[in-house]
Amino acid sequence: MKILMVTAGSRGDVEPFAALARRAAASGHEVRLAAPDRSGVDLTGIDVRSLGVDFSAMIESQGVSPLAAMRNLRDVVRPVMRGVIVGAAHAALEFRPDVIVWHPKVLSVPLIADALGIPHVLVELVPVVTPTREFPAAGTVTGSLGPLNRLTYRAAAAAGAMFRREVDEAAGVMGVKRPRRSSAPAATLLPISPAIVSRPRDWPESVVLTGAWRSTVTDAAGLADAATPASFPDLTVDAFVRGGPFVYAGFGSMAAGDPVARGRALVEAARARGLRLLVATGLGGIAVPDELLGDDVFVTGSVDHAAVLPHAVAAVHHGGIGTVQAAMAAGTVSVIVPFIADQPFWGALLHRQGLGPAAIPQRRLTADRLAAAFAGAPAYAAAVRSAAERMSHEDGTGEALRVLERLERPSPRPPAETPRSRGAWMSRRSRVPERPA
Structure with missing residues (x-):
């Protein structure tokens, strides 16, 4: 299986993807990781495609204040997000994967996957996308709002609307128009231990709480700084x-x-x-x-x-x-x-x-x-x-890989009983630009 993984953010956003990439490659899959530069994660031995963006530099220049991010939206944040959103489309065209595994910041992946006629798998590093009544979305409120907890998950969708222009550009790279509604993920993976968060009873079966993702080389490899690999301790x-x-x-x-x-x-x-x-x-x-x-x-x-x-x-x-x-x-x-x-x-x-x-x-x-x-x-x-x-006793990385391996090639004809995803899995390879020579 050819697996393209695309992530965005700083060290904590890249480490889990690096661990899964190593595990999948060790299991015989062809894996490419599209990632930001200078994340501080040891990516030795991984086929990496740079997205040409540097989240660490952005943090160093403006800090982590949401107000600073809004002030610098046009000059700092938007160019970085464009690199991620549009860069993912170029990475997919170059690699022609069978499945795309993606970070929620990479807003273009659903339309990219639909254009290629392949499934995509969302990696929800923290619970902010899949609604539940049991707790609010991380990053909204810390106390339970009871039945209103589900409403807090709308914040992620609202944030995504800020980058429609960049998503349109990614659609242009793929040779398609941005659809009103893209396909849902074939699966959603949360690399979080059940020892920390219990799986909500109202999550769909396609949402899997795998456990933390750790490198197969050694547990430390996914956590080691790029300049200080685990094999050379300070x-x-x-x-x-x-x-x-x-x-x-x-x-x-x-x-x-x-x-x-x-x-x-x-x-x-x-x-x-x-x-x-x-x-x-x-x-x-x-x-x-x-x-x-x-x-x-x-x-x-x-x-x-x-x-x-x-x-x-x-x-x-x-x-x-x-x-x-x-x-x-x-x-x-x-x-x-x-x-x-x-x-x-x-x-x-x-x-x-x-x-x-x-x-x-x-x-x-x-x-x-x-x-x-x-x-x-x-x-x-x-x-x-x-x-x-x-x-x-958990093997979160292995569980995530097993979910990916269970994915079957989708039928080119969408099932009539799911109008929400009608056309989502239709193969569009004839409409997608060929990989540059």
Whole structure:
């Protein structure tokens, strides 16, 4: 099977796709991953097609503020989204896949798949697309709205409407017009552990909660920084990790607010509890002032989560689902400091399920609040270890691949009983431009 995977975003958006690409290729499939540049993910050994966009540069230039994104929509955000939306069409024409596996930001994939007459599979990295009554869409509200929870999932569709012009351009690349309604995904995959989220009873059967996606090379490979592969551990980090109890702190790509104030709060809180501190500065979310450095504080750009987190007494992070699952799989209690999007959702969910202390919003982060969270973390350790044990028996990447392998070539004639998807699977190869010579 020829599988094209297309993703968009920063490290947390690329890592799961890289893990699935490796697993599929190792199983004999022909796989190509279309991805942004400079994601920080080790893509060694994967057939990668650059989308020619850099989400890390966008974050470094404007931070992660939604207001900044709206101010820079025309000059910064729209060009990046155009690269993803239109680039996916070019990648599909070049590769001619049998199926496309896609990130929700790649809004053009349904029409691309329909133009090629092939199925497509949505990867819902966080629950924001498939409606349920059981909880609200991640990134909207943190408390349940009961029967109104389903309405919160309309936000994703509204955001997609902002880039109709780019989707029209992708349709032009494919030699078709943008349809009023494209086909639904043949399947929707959520690379999330059931130990963290229980599958809602009202999800369709085509929606599969697979478990986290990890690399088949080693668990660490999908988490390692591109500059520090898991096979070449950072010996200075390793020495610090083995030097006694410590707290890990890293906010990934969350460059916002005052990183120095956060660094100061982290150091003061760790010292108040008699703990050492390992800081990963990421894209600039934390900065430790020189006067606070010492033998008990180690600062680096990034770390291999799989090598570090199992040894930490607690992990302070932004609450992205990738880091949430890495900490949980390591049996390490998370102290979540949410910034934007789905992060407050995960912070509230873990606390509600007894898997971590209450989240501390980044604007309210203080040394006293952090020290209190560190003091309370041991109370959640047993529950987190139990969740880690459940996760150790999951094979999320394998389950995702099994779903892909079960897909059959769709019939060229759409079934009459499904008017919503009428024409969706009709083969249009004669209308699609041939691959350039």
